[in-house]
Amino acid sequence: xxxxxxxxxxxxxxxxxxxxxxxxxxxxxxxxxxxxxxxxxxxxxxxxxxxxxxxxxxxxxxxxxxxxxxxxxxxxxxxxxxxxxxxxxxxxxxxxxxxxxxxxxxxxxxxxxxxxxxxxxxxxxxxxxxxxxxxxxxxxxxxxxxxxxxxxxxxxxxxxxxxxxxxxxxxxxxxxxxxxxxxxxxxxxxxxxxxxxxxxxxxxxxxxxxxxxxxxxxxxxxxxxxxxxxxxxxxxxxxxxxxxxxxxxxxxxxxxxxxxxxxxxxxxxxxxxxxxxxxxxxxxxxxxxxxxxxxxxxxxxxxxxxxxxxxxxxxxxxxxxxxxxxxxxxxxxxxxxxxxxxxxxxxxxxxxxxxxxxxxxxxxxxxxxxxxxxxxxxxxxxxxxxx
DNA sequence: GACGCGTGGTG
DNA sequence: TCACCAAGCGT
Numbered sequence: 335x336x337x338x339x340x341x342x343x344x345x346x347x348x349x350x351x352x353x354x355x356x357x358x359x360x361x362x363x364x365x366x367x368x369x370x371x372x373x374x375x376x377x378x379x380x381x382x383x384x385x386x387x388x389x390x391x392x393x394x395x396x397x398x399x400x401x402x403x404x405x406x407x408x409x410x411x412x413x414x415x416x417x418x419x420x421x422x423x424x425x426x427x428x429x430x431x432x433x434x435x436x437x438x439x440x441x442x443x444x445x446x447x448x449x450x451x452x453x454x455x456x457x458x459x460x461x462x463x464x465x466x467x468x469x470x471x472x473x474x475x476x477x478x479x480x481x482x483x484x485x486x487x488x489x490x491x492x493x494x495x496x497x498x499x500x501x502x503x504x505x506x507x508x509x510x511x512x513x514x515x516x517x518x519x520x521x522x523x524x525x526x527x528x529x530x531x532x533x534x535x536x537x538x539x540x541x542x543x544x545x546x547x548x549x550x551x552x553x554x555x556x557x558x559x560x561x562x563x564x565x566x567x568x569x570x571x572x573x574x575x576x577x578x579x580x581x582x583x584x585x586x587x588x589x590x591x592x593x594x595x596x597x598x599x600x601x602x603x604x605x606x607x608x609x610x611x612x613x614x615x616x617x618x619x620x621x622x623x624x625x626x627x628x629x630x631x632x633x634x635x636x637x638x639x640x641x642x643x644x645x646x647x648x649x650x651x652x653x654x655x656x657x658x659x660x661x662x663x664x665x666x667x668x669x670x671x672x673x674x675x676x677x678x679x680x681x682x683x684x685x686x687x688x689x690x691x692x693x694x695x696x697x698x699x700x701x702x703x704x705x706x707x708x709x710x711x712x713x714x715x716x717x718x719x720x721x
Numbered sequence: 722g723a724c725g726c727g728t729g730g731t732g
Numbered sequence: 733t734c735a736c737c738a739a740g741c742g743t
Contacts, residue, residue: 408739415729415738449727452742486741506739526722553739562737563732593736623726668727 367517367535370575376541376548382571383551386558388413391420393550398472398497399430399461405492406457406484410450413557419448430472433458434465442626451625456484474498487529492549501545503533508556509549514588515560515578524591596668600635601675602643603664603716606654608682612697616650623671628696630716632675640678650695653684664716677716 392404403423407416423444427433438458445454460482464472473479480490491504510523513532521528541548559566567579578584606614615628633646644656660676
């Protein structure tokens with residue numbers, strides 16, 4: 335059998351060649367896939383979406399600012415987790431202008447517990463830029479949208495399509511899973527270079543009239559039907575188009591390289607109280623893990639004694655009477671790090687006045703004042719368990 | 722291109 | 733319990 339070119343499609347610098355004989359890499363920038371009737375596919379998908387789409391708060395109106403906020407919150411975060419944060423965020427910052435004028439501390443407070451805190455800081459930066467540079471109107475061109483801080487190829491496509499109904503690809507994890515099964519693509523989706531193939535395939539399929547609904551429908555299908563494990567193929571509105579279903583390989587797609595295991599860090603944490611029961615906290619660095627968030631003073635454990643912890647407190651300007659033994663152990667698992675913490679209690683015996691500039695060290699009056707932010711999650715656990 | 726960056730849900 | 737997953741982006 336020979337390769338017969340059915341059609342070709344250009345997107346950006348890449349060309350997608352559709353051959354009658356699927357799953358053969360032709361050359362760099364070319365990929366052979368089976369043919370799908372895009373008109374029939376759109377009809378099947380959109381009819382299902384119209385009947386089955388979830389009633390989500392950011393689908394109530396078509397405000398580009400609200401679409402934008404929801405898309406940032408939804409990055410690597412599940413819908414059910416996002417909903418209460420989104421509702422609260424829109425109460426606090428109903429318009430783009432409200433968010434642009436807010437203090438960073440207030441924005442981070444609203445994000446507390448949601449994770450990936452740079453999303454909040456980047457969103458705030460970008461919203462201020464839109465207010466200053468674009469007259470408060472979220473831009474509607476690919477270059478302008480993607481230049482915004484925290485807006486990458488996925489989010490740019492989502493804003494352009496969902497807010498402005500522009501036919502642009504919005505390729506997230508759901509879409510890569512759905513598309514990889516539809517066309518039996520065996521590319522490793524954990525590799526950034528795989529994105530181009532999926533963007534081209536989406537552009538072949540996308541509805542020109544209903545780009546917003548089409549992209550949301552693809553993601554909705556991935557979330558509700560074409561799930562990572564045990565996809566509900568019998569309920570799938572596009573099962574007749576699906577190569578993986580036809581070949582019975584839907585369970586092994588998409589191909590995704592395994593992540594490496596998280597690194598373990600031994601930590602020592604000090605819960606320091608003064609005579610009034612006020613608790614000492616310190617601010618983390620401007621960048622990196624939990625940037626700008628507050629925590630109980632802690633260090634990575636190097637020695638068996640707690641002299642190093644005492645030295646750390648001393649460097650903060652605090653002299654303490656530190657308990658010899660840890661009162662408890664607390665484990666906190668991040669995506670890529672595990673903190674195994676020994677918690678020591680201490681009483682403050684001396685305090686430098688300079689500590690209370692408030693910039694990097696603070697005392698909290700009582701426990702009720704200690705909220706999730708400025709404390710990282712792991713320290714909320716310590717509060718719950720040991721105070 | 723690899724790595725850093727959170728948290729909660731699921732089978 | 734554990735491994736994996738979830739509407740990614742910046743460095």
